[in-house]
Amino acid sequence: MTALLEMRGISKVFPGVRALDNVSLSVEPGEIHAICGENGAGKSTLMKVLSGVYPFGSYEGDIIYDGETLACRNIRDSEARGIIIIHQELALVPLLSIAENLFLGNEVAKNGVINWGEAYQRTGELLKKVGLNELPTTKVEKLGVGKQQLIEIAKALAKDVRLLILDEPTAALQENDSQKLLDLMLELKAQGVTQIIISHKLNEISRVADRITVIRDGASVSTMDKHEITEDRIIRDMVGRDMAHRYPERTPNPGPVLMEVAGWNVWHPEQGERQIIKDVSFNVKKGEIVGIAGLMGTGRTELAMSIFGKSYGQGHKGSIKMHGAEVDVSTVPKAVKAGIAYVTEDRKGLGLVLEEPIVKNITLANLAGVAMKGVLDKRRETKVAEGYRKQLAIRTPGVQQKVVNLSGGNQQKVVLSKWLFTEPEVLILDEPTRGIDVGAKFEIYTIMKELAEQGRSIVMISSEMPELLGMCDRIYVMNEGRIVGELDRSEASQEKIMALILKGEGKAA
């Protein structure tokens, strides 16, 4: 069989950096081809070369598509050839309807006048194809992220797609939505649509992909067939080293109970009748890592933020004790004073001031720690930041670097540094490894381990069950605002967690 797409010796140079160095990629017709690589390895750049974002002539190497050389000047050219890319950030207009979005820029129209009847009819057909039961007139803002992702795919189908490229399609999706999406990919494959998927999630890749190409440091490292695929091999190729242990070895040594949350209830900030957190009780011991498992949208982030200075919700009820004594956590400064720190899941939105340098971000939550009577001691401030840079191995030329220029893993370390500088006893880490690559994940795990060994307590919220199982001493399982179970390290497994979630769902219904 001849390949549908053959990229040969692609190199792309930006001023000062070689983003792609002689990369080759071959995609057979009708297959699902996965591309793996750490953040910054060059996956997205490669796809931008393919889709014409970087026009023909701005890169070296050849792209043979469907037997002839592909020379796209822009995205329009590549779309005309049936190459359609769905980016990580969805490109839908929230206030327009599904039908309007599907045919945006490609309207069902004659002489500029839209034929709504036909548009709605075709929308209905496309929605059926992607398995979405919604009216064509529904506004996109009313749909969840999972459904929006399906709309994106429907939009691609509307354009007679031959090669569909999905850039981390499940990054923002919950488990069940992800499964639906992967099923749809397999269905499209059966209909003959060739697909490229870029993903971090190894279990998904091994489920849908026929072949995998691993990219590292701007070069293709290997391509393997389905029967050769193992997670360990992918990881080894991605990071360029063997990772026998994906989690650092640690011996749990928990002390007495440090923080105790009892009977915690929180209501929705706008819709006062909606209870988001329902009678939650849990505790953390000194030096312990406790996990909170659960699907996205079950109230884990809301729980953490409501504890941390009542940053979420209203009508808070319940008690929070530190060292056995009740503490006031009604504002962020009070929660910090009580020894609690919360590292957000939304680094860019809630964690960092992106346009400010590392040093200013690190001291932001504890400016008093580097000031005398309100006047900053910049020498001390820089020393503090340098200290964390070394301790957490933040890779940057200097602490005056703006955080917007750092990779996800390094940004996460900056947010961690900010909260470590408040000297917390309990650190609540919300999805601490989301969107960062495998190598940096291991570093974050190692930092967590060291913090626990220093006697700090960690509450780890995560959607990735393997990392909870790999890191935590105990795991609480949450569902629909309730704690539905507690598992010890020795008894916990993915199956048991899922079982608790499903059982909890039955109970709530």
Add this chain to the structure above:
Amino acid sequence: MAQDKKSSALGDRLRENGMLLALVAIVVLFSALLGYQGKTFLQPQNITNIFLQNGHVIILALGMLLVIVAGHIDLSVGSVAAFTGAVAAYLTVNLGLPFYVVIPLTLLVGGCIGAVQGYWVAFWRIPSFIVTLAGMMVFRGATMWMLGGQNIGPFPKEFQAISSGFLPDLTGIGQPHGLTVILVLLAIGAQFWLGFRARARDAEFGMEAEPMALFMGRTLLIAAATAFVGYQLAYLKGLPNVLVVLIVLTVLYAFFTENTTMGRRIYAVGGNEKAAKLSGINSDRLVFACFVNMGVLAALAGMMVTARLNSATPKAGTGFELDAIASVFIGGASMTGGSGKIVGVVIGALIMGVMNMGMSIMGIGIDYQQMIKGLVLLAAVIFDVYNKAK
């Protein structure tokens, strides 16, 4: 790409130098153009006038920078300046109160106006554009109501001294003005001392040092300019009170924005309010404080203008808000908040002031002046955006 990232701090500094060079270039340009017409641009009277006639813009721009850094805007400052000027006039002329009562009282009125507007913006989350647009209309009307459509004036000498007075020569030398000479020498010394101290600190922090030639070139340029201005002023009447107030305020605000926890927090709120809040920063209170501060400075500017014109008029302060906002953006602040420097803003205001004066002396009509000023504002911001995109 890695190289671009590394030099972002240096890039900021180059930009500041660029602003300074633009100011110098504009001064040189007008000197040449006026020299061609047989006039001298840089004569003592003109130099004094630049500060006297633009003092209010610089003062408003200082406050406006904080408001803009915090992510807001204040359109009401022109009207507030007019209103507070009228209040000062009423207190002085109609009630016969002495200046040492009138000044603090007027500043208090300005602060209260800022507090009312800040209250809606900060605690009720009403967009500042709307609140201060309303304020702009309300206080323009209030000014007319207060003055009854007439001018109030003239003022006693002591009040006029706010804008037209000069620092007394305590040394008794007289010509040249002894105190001015001493202060100018101190200022030049301070520039070198602070500059070298900052360099030493950067080196210690491992920050990329500015090339020595650039640093010395800039410092010598500023020192020469200071010496020249000082020399000219010393042979006229010495340091105008306005200039002293401006220098003190500039140093104070520069220190506040760069070296205090509160200043730092205002930048964080403007840069990412949610992240700042989750870091325990009370953003509402800071925004409120920025507006109160703006009100106080508007009152100060209002009194200065009133004292200079020697009467409070219903039309005073028209367009001040736009001059102040333009200075802030020419000075390099970001429209979305979170960035901008006091020094840049002062240079921005001076660029506008020098252009106003130069074009007036050249006899360019107000029509062309407006167009040219508008284009300069646009060019400065385009230059900024282009630099960032590069």
